[in-house]
Amino acid sequence: MILIRYVEQSLLRLYAQGLMGGTVHTCIGQEGCAVGVVSAIDRQRDMLFSNHRGHGHYLAYCGDIHGLIAEIMGLPIGVCGGMGGSQHIQRENFYTNGIQGAGVPIAVGMGLAERFKGTGAVSLAFLGDGTFGEGAVYEAMNLAALWSAPTLFVVEHNGYAQSTPSSLQHAGDLSRRAEPFGIPVTRTEGADVIAVFEVANRLLGQIRAGKGPRLLFLDTHRFAPHSKGDDFRDREELERINRECDPIQRLAAQIGADTYEQVRKAAEIEVDIVLQELGVQ
Amino acid sequence: MAKLTMAQALNQALREAMDEDDAVLVLGEDVGVDGGVFRVTEGLLDRFGAARAIDTPLAESAIVGVSIGMAAHGLRPVCEIQFSGFSYLAMQQLEGHAARLRWRSRGRFSASLVMRMPYGGGVRALEHHSESKEVYFAHTPGLKLVAPSGPRNARALLRAAIRDPDPVVFLEPKRLYRAFREEVPDDDEPMALGESQTRREGNDLTLISWGAMLQPTLKAAEQLAKEGTEAEVIDLLSLSPLDDTRLADSARRTGRVVIVHEAHRSYGPGAEVIARLVEKAFWYLEAPIARVTGYDTQVPFFARETDYLPDVARIVTSAHQVLEA
Ligand SMILES: Cc1ncc(C[n+]2csc(CCOP(=O)(O)OP(=O)(O)O)c2C)c(N)n1
Ligand SMILES: [Mg+2]
Helix, strand or coil, X not given: CHHHHHHHHHHHHHHHCCCCCCCCCCCCCCHHXXXXXXXCCCCCCCEEECCCCCHHHHHHHHCCHHHHHHHHCCCCCCCCCCCCCCCCCEECCEECCCCCCCHHHHHHHHHHHHHHHCCCCCEEEEEECHHHHXXXXXXXXXXHHHCCCCEEEEEEECCEECCEEHHXXXXXXXXXXXXXXXXXXXXXXXXXXXXXXXXXXXXXHHHHCCCCCEEEEEECCCCCCXXXXXXXXXXXXXXXXXXXXXXXXXXXXHHCHHHHHHHHHHHHHHHHHHHHHCCCC | CEEECHHHHHHHHHHHHHHHCCCEEEEECCCCCCCCCCCCCCCHHHHHCCCCEEECCCCHHHHHHHHHHHHHCCCEXXXXXXXXXXXXXXXXXXXXXXXXXXXXXXXXXXXXXXXXXXXXXXXXXXXXXXXXXXXXXXXXXXXXXXXXXXXXXXXXXXXXHHHCCCCEEEEEEHHHCCCCCEEECCCCCCCCCCCCEEEECCCCEEXXXXXXXXHHHHHHHHHHHHCCCCEEEEECCEEECCXXXXXXXXXXXHCCEEEECCCCCCCCHHHHHHHHHHHHHHHHCCCCCEEECCCCCCCCCHHHHHHHCCCHHHHHHHHHHHHHC
């Protein structure tokens, strides 16, 4: 989580220096979701379809800081040759896509393919709360439930889509949207990485046992702006969530100051080395 | 008369249209509080309230579908899609319903909506955020398709698009939003949809372009002038309907034509322009018509984007070939 945060902060810095194109959507504040869920998967076979806010998912999946930063800098040594950028990364069983909701049916299809082959692999689809606006999400959920796809839907509910709060976009209770399809929903706090891991682990076990798709609904907070631009949210509210909902501070309290400092230092050095290799700061 | 950027000019056009006609409203993702990704709808929420500057969920298909329904029942919705690359989610509504309502109802109904969206490259963005797929819309009967090339015609065209009884896809070249300023008259400036404009006169060669590509095309014409070649430059402004009379008149006079666009080459808009010229000016042509275009691949991320987009050098080289043929 600390490593992810340092990478995200570096990306914002490099962007401000004009070294990157497109835009960057950082997951600062949401690292607990990425690390908790991805730590529970079987990296040898499970598939992960991430979204526009996918750096944390990617780093938790493979730790490839160098390939990620180089990609967003548009360099040929980036993980996709510098052609895809932040939102279009593919490596092994990891995919992202900049079109909201588009990856959800694709992830279901991947799961179905693996079930057909009998590999026992599970596919994961990450989506934000705002993406519940897109019709493809519901079409995918229906098929997943109807055909009992081995898919875990992971919702990162940070309460906003860009500038628009969830309350202005969604009628009813978002966390229950999957239930009418017969998809069980488990709701957990994203800032508690260990709890996220435990729940994800349990749900993945159920899916692997052939019980059909599951949805993990994570309440979380985005600390930084949507991308690198303006933030219209209330200052005091932002300060409060930074104080109370930081997954890294939570973990620090659990593992103790000394261990935390060791991990922090190691992450800092690792990111610095990559930045040096790339000749940036 | 004020000197405005294209983003400001578009904003002015929306404000004027909403002041003038209560039936005009804007809707889209983050168009209210945020004022839109490129701030084209800035201030509309404060001035007209949330009932006429509507923040929608992420739901492109529903945004366009709801706009069709509103239009059929007397409103004049101007919906925004954040980037043209997201519009394909709404294609069914646009192609299957907006474009067909008038035809189907034998003229009793029409979808008088405007679908605004930023398109094209040159802002260092990625994939869906940089592409030019005009032909998806221009190929569809029942849709009009316009693309301004600067602040002044952007304002005039948007006003005309909002008044138009048919669905208009309004492509805003995103690299021009803040590229330069232009005097925009205070008074409404009537402009018909479906008419191109001659931006530079000349008798040696015809250069045809639109949107953001007009700037390098005009620069190429200046460079050619230094070599003694006077190029005529035509700004299409409207891709559908296509003003082929002006194009053919010019081609008959110069006999030599180069088309410049950032869309992919195969089946690109240039192909239709060439077909019209072959139909209307074939016997006057002195050389094969040339195209300077994007390539048949996705627009690469920023570091190699300039290799993809047509530039002055490519246009001049192509012009030389056509002149020497
Ligand atoms: C189809 C489509 N429409 C619009 C966008 C532009 N866009 C990118 S992120 C975003 C908000 C997404 O909100 P949410 O799903 O809650 O994810 P969050 O950004 O909060 O992580 C929007 C509107 C897009 N990428 N794709
Ligand atoms: Mg969100």
